[in-house]
Amino acid sequence: MTKPSDSNNDSSLSVTDGVNQQSAINPQITNRSNNERKTLSVDEYVQGIKTGDRTILSRAITLIESTKPSDRELAQDIIEQCLPDTGNSIRIGITGVPGVGKSTFIESLGNHIIEEGKKLAVLAIDPSSTRTKGSILGDKTRMEKLATNDNAFIRPSPTGGSLGGVARKTRETIYLCEAAGYNTIFIETVGVGQSETTVHSMVDFFLLLMLAGAGDELQGIKRGIMEMADTIAINKIDEATEKAVTQAVREYKNALHLYPEMKSGWEPKVTTCSAITEEGIEDIWNTIQEYISLTKENGYFQNNRNRQAKHWMYDTISNQLRERFYDNPAVKEQQEHIEQQVLDGKLSSFKAAQKLLESYFNSF
Ligand SMILES: Nc1nc2c(ncn2[C@@H]2O[C@H](COP(=O)(O)OP(=O)(O)O)[C@@H](O)[C@H]2O)c(=O)[nH]1
Numbered sequence: 593m594t595k596p597s598d599s600n601n602d603s604s605l606s607v608t609d610g611v612n613q614q615s616a617i618n619p620q621i622t623n624r625s626n627n628e629r630k631t632l633s634v635d636e637y638v639q640g641i642k643t644g645d646r647t648i649l650s651r652a653i654t655l656i657e658s659t660k661p662s663d664r665e666l667a668q669d670i671i672e673q674c675l676p677d678t679g680n681s682i683r684i685g686i687t688g689v690p691g692v693g694k695s696t697f698i699e700s701l702g703n704h705i706i707e708e709g710k711k712l713a714v715l716a717i718d719p720s721s722t723r724t725k726g727s728i729l730g731d732k733t734r735m736e737k738l739a740t741n742d743n744a745f746i747r748p749s750p751t752g753g754s755l756g757g758v759a760r761k762t763r764e765t766i767y768l769c770e771a772a773g774y775n776t777i778f779i780e781t782v783g784v785g786q787s788e789t790t791v792h793s794m795v796d797f798f799l800l801l802m803l804a805g806a807g808d809e810l811q812g813i814k815r816g817i818m819e820m821a822d823t824i825a826i827n828k829i830d831e832a833t834e835k836a837v838t839q840a841v842r843e844y845k846n847a848l849h850l851y852p853e854m855k856s857g858w859e860p861k862v863t864t865c866s867a868i869t870e871e872g873i874e875d876i877w878n879t880i881q882e883y884i885s886l887t888k889e890n891g892y893f894q895n896n897r898n899r900q901a902k903h904w905m906y907d908t909i910s911n912q913l914r915e916r917f918y919d920n921p922a923v924k925e926q927q928e929h930i931e932q933q934v935l936d937g938k939l940s941s942f943k944a945a946q947k948l949l950e951s952y953f954n955s956f
């Protein structure tokens with residue numbers, strides 16, 4: 593498998609403004625320039641976003657990603673006012689192991705659909721990544737044409753925090769991008785952990801990229817992820833033998849047959865492509881269109897969106913409760929000590945949890 597060679601990339605590509613990439617390069621500079629910026633009102637943010645002002649959109653996303661409560665409050669007000677202009681996009685999740693070609697694929701398909709007149713936002717979820725300067729520029733170089741296209745907006749994965757936190761930020765970012773007129777949203781995620789389940793819960797269509805000539809065990813893809821895929825695309829067919837490609841297609845088709853029918857009424861497809869030569873890319877777009885038509889017709893599209901919206905609501909509640917709990921001074925003070933007592937066998941896990949919860953509830 594080809595590994596991305598991210599280091600030593602230097603580039604003057606336009607990189608969408610964001611806390612992470614700037615702070616990765618020089619935190620001091622970021623802080624200074626942020627402080628010097630004019631503060632905007634909620635209305636100014638909302639107007640800016642709705643008129644497609646990319647700088648203001650970027651700044652609003654930075655508020656979403658901020659850990660400062662006042663920033664997050666402001667972000668919530670902005671999202672609330674943008675809400676009537678959201679939902680009118682196709683949200684597509686793209687997953688696969690590192691190096692399979694996700695970013696290159698996005699560059700290829702992205703430019704294709706922009707030529708068709710679409711506006712594309714590319715977001716990423718990668719909770720494992722502590723993004724370095726190298727990896728950001730690495731992704732950007734894979735998306736060289738997109739990164740400089742006025743109809744594309746690329747935002748790297750928010751750093752830090754739990755998967756739940758990263759998921760919330762991404763969901764909220766989807767809303768803002770939709771309000772800014774991006775009618776197609778790609779969300780790239782690494783297909784190795786829990787993050788693809790999270791992405792699956794925020795997209796309409798889920799695409800899994802694979803390689804020919806490597807068993808799925810080798811590719812680190814769990815069965816559960818294949819089960820979620822609306823399409824499996826075998827990438828890099830330009831460098832695989834025809835025999836290996838044919839065999840891979842057959843194997844994945846067989847594997848998909850073992851799963852129960854999808855609730856969407858869609859029969860998952862196995863297809864092939866090369867993100868480099870662009871062979872098969874248009875076909876995949878057509879497949880996505882077919883899927884959208886089918887699910888809009890049979891009602892699944894809207895039902896699924898409703899289900900997701902409900903899920904996000906409860907997910908947000910759980911996450912905020914958890915964050916509040918662990919941020920609580922009384923909990924913080926005792927956590928380590930109580931944990932040690934459990935490790936020493938002096939306290940049962942249940943009792944320990946009860947004690948911590950009590951100190952939380954008694955702190956109000
Ligand atoms: N030959 C070939 N190489 C590809 C293809 N797609 C991606 N690559 C290469 O595979 C490497 C990893 O690609 P990247 O898009 O960064 O993968 P990601 O980690 O899944 O985002 C890069 O060197 C790409 O140039 C393809 O279709 N054919």
Ligand SMILES: [Mg+2]
Nearest residue numbers: 694695731780
């Ligand atoms: Mg990538």
